[in-house]
Amino acid sequence: MNTVLEVDNLHKAFGGIKAVNGVSFSVKEGEILGIIGPNGCGKSTLFNCILGQLEPTEGRVKLDGREVTNMRPSDLNRLGVSRTFQLLQVFPELTVRENLILAGQEHEGTMLSRLFGARDAGLTEKAEQMIGFFKLGHLADAKAGGLSYGQQKL
Structure with a gap:
């Protein structure tokens, strides 16, 4: 199976605080991967780096073998990458x-x-x-x- 997402040695620091420290993983086509951990351990920061909302201090992100590290979120979206949040954001009175x-x-x-x-x-x-x-x-x-x-x- 093809590797769809590859995260290699990703780091993100805010001043002296390491929010993400050397995270590496890959996701193959059809595979589901979960990221778990307590509040404040860096899960959201990791996703923000993968999705181009934060610039990693170090490391790489590849999508279908293509380097996408630091790509703008809008460009990633055009490649089919999107994010969903727990909180719904719909206009309830609209169709x-x-x-x-x-x-x-x-x-x-x-x-x-x-x-x-x-x-x-x-x-x-x-x-x-x-x-x-x-x-x-x-x-x-x-x-x-x-x-x-x-x-x-x-």
């Missing part, structure tokens, strides 16, 4: 479709035009693709606040 359109918004300054009726065909098309991919067609026009926790996480 699933509307939430997906807003989630696809990348450029500051155009959100207001979208909220006041201007349509970006590309975002709408992308939202429809996601609805199809996750088999949410029957829920596309439902209010997001009425969905189960698991459905909202999708």
Whole structure:
């Protein structure tokens, strides 16, 4: 199987405090890897380094064999890397479709035009693709606040 993600000797220090100290692991295609540890042990810092939100002090991150260390989060996202959080961030009074359109918004300054009726065909098309991919067609026009926790996480 192909190695999808490789983290090699990753370090992150904040002043004299080592938040991540020489972490190495790889994830092969189809494999699931868990990172566990107590609060404050560096799990979030590790993920922030992998996802380009923090610059590692030392080490490398590779995605499908490609060096992605210090790549911007938006560029990693275009490569298919994303992150989910425990806290849901949906607009409960908007539909699933509307939430997906807003989630696809990348450029500051155009959100207001979208909220006041201007349509970006590309975002709408992308939202429809996601609805199809996750088999949410029957829920596309439902209010997001009425969905189960698991459905909202999708």
